[in-house]
Amino acid sequence: MSTTKKASSALISVFHKDGLEPLVKKFNELEITIYSTGGTETFIKDLGIDVVPVEDVTSYPSILGGRVKTLHPKVFGGILNRQDNKSDQEQLKEFEIPQLDIVIVDLYPFEKTVASGASEQDIIEKIDIGGISLIRAAAKNYKDTLCVSTMNDYDEVLEMITKGNGSTTLEDRRRFATKSFNVSSHYDSAIFNYFNKNHEEAAFKLSETNGQVLRYGENPHQKGFFFGDFEAMFNKLHGKELSYNNLLDVDAAVNLIQEFKNDAPTFAILKHNNACGLATRPTIHQAYVDALAGDPVSAFGGILISNVEIDKPTAEEIHNLFCEVVIAPSYTPVALDILKGKKNRIILVQNEVDLPKMTVRTCLNGVLVQEKDEKTDKIADLTNATNKKPTDRELEDLIFASKLCKHTKSNTIVLAKNKQLCASGTGQTSRVDALNQAIHKAQSFNFDLNGAVLASDAFFPFPDCVEIAHKSGVTSVIQPGGSIKDQLSIDYCNENGIAMVMTGTRHFKH
């Protein structure tokens, strides 16, 4: 028996009518009978194309404000019958059920309605019942039925139907069934996540429908994929394909620069997810120059991000550096031309899109999920722990350093001065190691640490860090506090004229 099937009928029930016209016209040309629901029927009729209202099949009107319109055995029988099953075919005849060869559905926009901040009642009404049932039924019966479950596929369907003169192959129908279960399971995950927003039910559903195969994973012998909507976040203007590691760095960069969103021009340079350069200045050119000065060695091959438009002078400086990715909210035309001067350099425009509020990572044989660390330390949150208070300049530097600390791998110590990163110790197994690494690095790039500030992502269990910091010139310290031995560090600061403020908030990043 041939597995290629010629369609003679289609049921169309779509929320968004955009993009439907060419498909409907093609069906009409191929003499495919079109059945349809209320709004879709009006749309098709207005195109001057014959359409059979679904009510003519069910002999029921649409009831309960549209909650029930296609949910009827005559509709589902038409979709689910097996064409090679004698009894199914006899029942079609007996109950006068029309054969439905193609089903096209565009579901009520549930996720968009939730995102719009609509009321619970509006959201509930956007839980599609009939549409999702049509999709499940048609996809289940892919041997006989073609299921089109998203408007993104209309072009492909039009091409397929045109090429096959109304026929589809089993292979195509199975492929469309897979797409349909992708749509239906994503839809149900979104509904579950909406209902379970307070996490009463101990279940986790992460559903991403946009996937991309990467060149490889973290290393060339590992396969890698990205599931997410990169295009929603960025316009890629130039350069090679982003790698797995590029994506991780871009993520780190975007989260870091978010802290400086409404600040003066700020430039960050990152390597392996940590910043090796950061500066806030009156111009973005100066911010870049001073960020680079933080560690011009590490900056090689780095990820660059700016919180404001990149102009010509900045682009000229950047062009001297080999870097993987440049990210900014915009570029002047001249700056863009300069940056495009290197073939592989990836240039991204960051769109104004909210980042997810939860983070997810694999752990053992499951996943760990947590709220994102959304707390940014502010001057108003600080309590003075010492007799000496930080100067206004130091206070600004303390907040600057604390913002960076939050986005650096633990254990970390950040040393900063005049809103410039002098050096940080990153991902160390002890806080003392992190501090020593930072001091050593800062000195190797000729930073004068006299008057510098120190930020620590967690409390000091002993006074050793403040002592080492003091001896290298640090005059002000910001830390969460909370150690049973806080007083030892405070006493040392008081005895040596250091100001220490406490935030009360730890910023571990593992």
Ligand SMILES: NC(=O)c1ncn([C@@H]2O[C@H](COP(=O)(O)O)[C@@H](O)[C@H]2O)c1NC=O
């Ligand atoms: N209730 C039903 O039987 C039903 N059947 C189809 N729908 C949906 O109704 C929408 C199309 O409605 P209309 O053609 O009236 O504009 C589509 O999004 C479709 O998924 C239904 N609506 C909700 O469940």
